Amino acid sequence: MAKSRTQYTCKECGKTAVKPMGRCPQCGAWNSMQAETVERRARARRSTKRTVEKHLRLIEVEGHGEERLNLPIDEFARVLGGGVVPGSVVLIGGDPGIGKSTLLLQMAMQMAQDGRVLYVSAEESPQQIKLRARRIDADNEIPPDLYMLSETDLDAIMEHMRTLEPRLAIIDSIQTVHLPDIESGAGSIVQVRESAQQLQALAKQSGAAVFLVGHVTKEGAIAGPRVLEHIVDTVLYLEGDLYHAYRLLRSVKNRFGATSEVGVFEMSAMGMREVDNPSEAFLAERVVNAPGSAIAVTMEGTRPLLVEVQGLTSPTSFGHPRRTANGIDFNRLLLTIAVLSRRVGLRLSDQDVFVNVVGGLRVNEPAIDLAVAAAISSSVRDVPVPADLALIGEVGLSGELRTVAQLPARLREAAKLGFRRVVIPKSARLTEELPQEIETLPARSLQAALKIALDKS
Ligand code: TYD
Ligand code: MG
Numbered sequence: 001m002a003k004s005r006t007q008y009t010c011k012e013c014g015k016t017a018v019k020p021m022g023r024c025p026q027c028g029a030w031n032s033m034q035a036e037t038v039e040r041r042a043r044a045r046r047s048t049k050r051t052v053e054k055h056l057r058l059i060e061v062e063g064h065g066e067e068r069l070n071l072p073i074d075e076f077a078r079v080l081g082g083g084v085v086p087g088s089v090v091l092i093g094g095d096p097g098i099g100k101s102t103l104l105l106q107m108a109m110q111m112a113q114d115g116r117v118l119y120v121s122a123e124e125s126p127q128q129i130k131l132r133a134r135r136i137d138a139d140n141e142i143p144p145d146l147y148m149l150s151e152t153d154l155d156a157i158m159e160h161m162r163t164l165e166p167r168l169a170i171i172d173s174i175q176t177v178h179l180p181d182i183e184s185g186a187g188s189i190v191q192v193r194e195s196a197q198q199l200q201a202l203a204k205q206s207g208a209a210v211f212l213v214g215h216v217t218k219e220g221a222i223a224g225p226r227v228l229e230h231i232v233d234t235v236l237y238l239e240g241d242l243y244h245a246y247r248l249l250r251s252v253k254n255r256f257g258a259t260s261e262v263g264v265f266e267m268s269a270m271g272m273r274e275v276d277n278p279s280e281a282f283l284a285e286r287v288v289n290a291p292g293s294a295i296a297v298t299m300e301g302t303r304p305l306l307v308e309v310q311g312l313t314s315p316t317s318f319g320h321p322r323r324t325a326n327g328i329d330f331n332r333l334l335l336t337i338a339v340l341s342r343r344v345g346l347r348l349s350d351q352d353v354f355v356n357v358v359g360g361l362r363v364n365e366p367a368i369d370l371a372v373a374a375a376i377s378s379s380v381r382d383v384p385v386p387a388d389l390a391l392i393g394e395v396g397l398s399g400e401l402r403t404v405a406q407l408p409a410r411l412r413e414a415a416k417l418g419f420r421r422v423v424i425p426k427s428a429r430l431t432e433e434l435p436q437e438i439e440t441l442p443a444r445s446l447q448a449a450l451k452i453a454l455d456k457s
Contacts, residue, residue, distance in 0.1 A: 004037050004038065004183060005037070005038060006035055006036070006037055006038075007035075007036055007038055008020050008021060008033040008034065008035055008036070009033065009034055009036050009188075009189045009190060010024040010026065010027060010029060010032045010033050010034075010189075011029075011032050011033075011034055011189055012024060012027050012029040012032045013026050013027040013029070013032075013227070014189060014193065014227035015027065015033075017033065020033060020035065021033045034188070034189070036184040036188055036189065036190050037183045037184055038182065038183070038184065038190055067085075067086060068082055068083030068084060068085055068086075069083055069084040069085075069086060069111065069115075069167060069168070069209065070083055070114075071083050071084050071107065071110065071111065072110050073106065073107060073110060073274065074274060075249065075263030075264060075265060075274045075275070076103070076107060076249065076263055078261060078263055079236060079249050079250070079251050079257075079261050079262065079263040080234065080236075080251070080254070080256070080257060081251075081254055081256045081257015081258065081261070082257065084111070084168065084209045085209065085233070085256045086167070086207045086208070086209055087203050087204050087206070087207045087208070087209065088203065088209055088210075088233040088234060088255070088256065089196070089199060089200045089203050089209075089210045089211075089212065089231070089232040089233050089234070090209070090210070090211045090212070090232065090233065090234040090235075090236060091174070091196075091211075091212045091214050091228060091229070091232045091234070091235045091236065092104070092211060092212070092213055092214065092236045092237070092238060093213075093214040093215070093216050093235070093236070093237050093238070094216060094237055094238035094239065095216055095242070096215070096216075097242060098238050098239070098240060098242070098247060099238060099240075099247055099265070099267050099272055100172070100213050100238055101121075101123075101124070101129075101132070101172055101213065102132065102136065102267075102271050102272055103238065103247075103249070103265070103271075103272045104119070104170050104172065104211055104213065105119065105129065105132055105133060105136065105271075106136055106137075106271050106272060107168075107170075107211075108146055108168065108170055109133060109136070109137060109142065109143060109146060111167065111168050112143035112144075112145040112146035112168075113143050113145075115145060115166070115167040115168070116145045116147065116164060116165065116166040116167060117143075117145060117146050117147065117166050117167065117168045117169070117170075118147045118148075118149060118160065118161060118164055118166040118168070118169045118170070119146065119147065119148055119149070119169075119170045119172070120149045120150075120151060120157050120160075120169065120170060120171050120172065120177075121148065121149070121150055121172045122150070122151065122152045122171075122172065122173065122176035122177055123172060123173060123176055124172075125150060126148040126150055129148060130142075130148075135269075135270060135271065136270055136271035137270070137271070138270075147164060147166065151177075152176055152177050152178060152186065153177070153178065153179075153180055154177045154178060154179045154195050154198065154199075155179060155180060155181075157171070157177060158198065158199070158202055161202060161206065161208060162202075162206070165206065165208070166208055167207075167208060167209065168208065168209050168210075168211070169208050169209070169210050169211070170210075170211045170213075171199065171210065171211070171212050171213065172213040173212070173213035173214060173215055174192055174195060174196060174212040174213065174214055174228070175187040175192060175214070175215050177191075177195055178191050178195070179191060179194055179195055179198070182194055189227070192228055193227050193228065193231065196212065196228050196231045196232060197231055199212070200231055200232065212232065214228065229252075229253060232253075233253075233254070233255040233256065234251060234253060234254045234255060234256065234257075235251070235252050235253040235254075236249055236250065236251050236252070237249070237250050237252060238250075239362065240267075240360055241360040243360065244359060244360030245266045245267050245268070246264065246265070246266055246267075246275070246281070246282075246359050246360055246361065247264075247265040247266070247267055247272060248262050248263070248264055248265075248300070248361070248362075249262065249263040249264075249265065250262050250300075250301075251301075258301060258302060259301075260300070260301040261300075261301035261302065261303075262300035262301050262303060262305075264278040264281070266281070278303075278305055279304070279305055279306035279307075279413060279416075279417050280417060281359070282305065282306060282307050282308065282358060282359045282361065283295070283306055283307075283308055283417065285358070286308050286358070288384075288387035289384045289386075289387055290384055291378045291379055291381075291382045291383060291384045292310055292311045292312055292313075292375055292376075292378050292379035293308055293309070293310050293311075293375060293378070293384070293385065294308070294309050294311070294370075294371040294372075294374040294375040294378060294385045294391055294453070295307070295308055295309070295371060295385075295389070295390045295391065295414075295419070296308075296309055296363070296367065296368040296370070296371030296372075296390070296391055296392065297367070297390055297391075297392050297410040297411075297413060297414050297422070298363050298365050298367055298368055299365060299367070299405065299406050299409070299410065302409075304406070304409045304410045304412070304413035304414075305361075305413070306390065306413060306414060306417055306419075307357055307358065307359070307361055307363060307368070308357070308358040308359075309328075309355065309356070309357055309358075309368065309371040309372050309374075309375045310355065310356045310357075310358060310375055311353070311354070311355050311356075311372065311374075311375030311376040311377075311378065311379045312353075312354045312355075312356075312379050313348070313351040313352065313353050313354075313376060313379045313380050314351065314352050315350060315351060315352070316350050316351060316352050321348070321349060321350060321351055321352050321353070322352040322353070322354075323337065323352070323353050323354075324352075324353070324354045324355070325355050326354075326355065326356040326357060327355075327356060327357025327358075327360070327361055327362050327363060328355060328357060328362075328363055328364075328368060328372060329364060332366065332369065332372075333353070333355055333372065335395075335397070336369055336372050336373050336376070336395055337353060337376070339373070339395055339396075339397065339399050339446060340373055340376060340377065340446070342399070343398065343399025343445070343446060343447065344373075344377070344399065344446055344447050344450060346376075346377055346380055347380075348376070348380070351380065353376060355372055355375065355376065365404075366394035366395075366402075366404070367392055367393065367394055367404040367405075367410075369393060369394050369395035370391045370392060370393035370394070370395060370401065370423065370446070370449055371390075371391045371392075373395055373446055373449075373450065374391050374449070374450060374453045374454070377450050377453075377454060378453075378454060381454060383454045385453050385454065386421075386453075388418070388419055388420040388421060389419065389420075389421045389422065389423065389452075389453060390414045390419045390421075390422040390423075391422070391423045391449070391453060392404060392407070392410055392422060392423065392424050392425070393423065393424065393425045393443070393446075393449060394425070395446050399445050399446045399447060400427075400444065400445055400446070401425040401426065401427070401443050401444060401445055401446055401448075401449055402425055402427065403425045403427045403428040404425070404428075407424060407428055407434065408433070408434055408435055410422075411424075411434055411435050411438050411440065412435050412437075412438075414438055415435060415437040415438035419438060420438060420439060421438065421439045421440075421441055422438055422439070422440055422441065423441045423442075423443055423449045423452050423453060424440050424441070424442055424443075425442070425443065425444075426442035426443055426444040427444070428442070
């Protein structure tokens with residue numbers, strides 16, 4: 001018998017409660033508990049039949065090995081860990097307009113070359129999607145095995161998946177589809193969670209790979225909460241800012257590959273274009289020998305990336321000095337400024353400080369600290385950092401330069417791009433030989449590193 005009741009679900013973490021609450025008892029978020037009407041579980045679960053599985057010895061499990069569907073978009077395949085895994089569910093999040101639908105349509109067109117692909121759009125009409133397909137690839141025929149479906153009812157979508165048996169299905173987006181059995185509206189936590197669970201079950205059962213587009217909330221998380229991240233196999237974020245062409249596809253969870261792997265794209269007039277040499281692209285507009293610029297070598301997953309950090313200081317006009325961080329963590333900027341004033345003796349208390357990572361890139365790695373400090377000092381002293389010098393190192397609270405992971409890979413990338421010298425932490429305890437093609441200048445402290453970078457010898 002179907003009976004409905006009201007429950008309260010946290011939109012941040014998915015915690016459920018029977019009574020309304022101002023604050024989530026699990027994650028502590030305020031005003032996050034939303035009322036939802038849920039039908040008794042028995043009805044919602046109707047379609048997942050209960051079967052009793054036999055237990056198995058692990059050695060008896062039939063191995064599928066590394067079976068992956070070939071995806072000719074290399075940067076995308078790299079983030080997935082080498083290609084699309086049949087039967088897996090991948091969630092792609094990102095700000096509106098960042099290019100999720102474009103990238104997935106490109107993928108759909110590629111994968112439909114040798115198998116059926118179903119693109120379910122609950123947001124755009126098939127005509128709009130056709131226009132986009134023409135725009136992305138005006139020269140080639142649209143593959144006949146690419147199917148479109150404009151539908152929001154998930155039961156119907158899954159019915160189409162069962163009859164069409166696509167190797168790849170794309171649901172754009174998970175927040176716009178709904179299960180009619182569940183009373184709460186599309187996009188609610190219960191809907192999103194149940195929908196994802198049913199799609200996950202269908203993917204496993206049918207072997208189709210399923211890609212879900214997830215909208216992102218103001219806070220930057222995929223809406224329809226963390227629980228979604230637990231259900232799916234892989235979570236990717238497409239990042240970048242709308243005023244720059246570069247887009248980074250980052251994996252934050254991957255059951256079938258390394259996390260924090262990054263693919264770099266550029267939004268062009270003809271869809272998302274792969275960037276083969278990202279370091280070169282990020283340094284393309286650099287003005288050499290200009291004060292306030294320093295080159296850092298960061299790691300994005302397993303890939304080293306050279307980025308330009310710009311610093312600008314100018315005298316504060318109203319009492320309280322301003323600090324602005326673009327592309328690096330604000331608190332790390334404050335820390336670096338504090339170390340510069342206390343340990344290096346740079347006077348910044350009456351200076352506004354602006355720091356920017358060029359290209360709209362966001363770097364969360366402390367290895368960029370030294371370049372940030374050098375860019376600021378270079379601006380204050382109006383002395384440029386030499387054009388052939390790169391800087392690597394985390395800055396500690398006592399002004400010491402701390403070592404960073406994967407130094408050899410970083411050094412090789414810097415050498416490849418024509419840098420001849422690089423400042424590294426002296427404490428770098430090395431398990432690998434450092435590459436010979438670039439000169440390393442070890443420094444124990446931030447002060448020593450800045451002396452190398454900014455004092456003419
Ligand atoms: P879209 O893929 O619709 O973003 P999302 O699905 O993440 O919301 O991308 C939309 C933006 O991309 C839009 O502002 C237009 C731009 N765009 C291009 O610059 N070039 C192209 O070839 C296409 C298809 C879109
Ligand atoms: Mg879209």
